[in-house]
Amino acid sequence: MNNYKIVQSFWTKPFLHSIEKKKAKGGSWLNNEMFLISNCLSVLKLKEFYSNVELVTDDLGAKILIDDLELPYDKVNTRLNEINNYSANSGDIDHPIPI
Secondary structure, X not given: OEEEEEEEEEOHHHXXXXXXXXXXXXXXXXXXXXXXXXXHHHXXXXXXXXXXXXXXXXXXXXXXXXXXXXXXXXXXXXXXXXXXXXXXOOOOOOOOOOO
């Protein structure tokens, strides 16, 4: 098993914004179920090869992926709560967010 640290992120604000505005279905996914299935598959496949998989998200993302789906992330960081005052439109954040 590889000792690299793998980090996945999920900021719920743009995902929910696209649903509310009916521009796209949850970040351009066919439907929300497909989005959730892809997240499950992604972390499960990563865990086959890497021992350290971390999720960086916000409180709602942690509720969905950790509390509801019980995905096996090794660490959960809700640092993306700090950017919820930004617009959900891409490009509005002009600096990196340290994790």
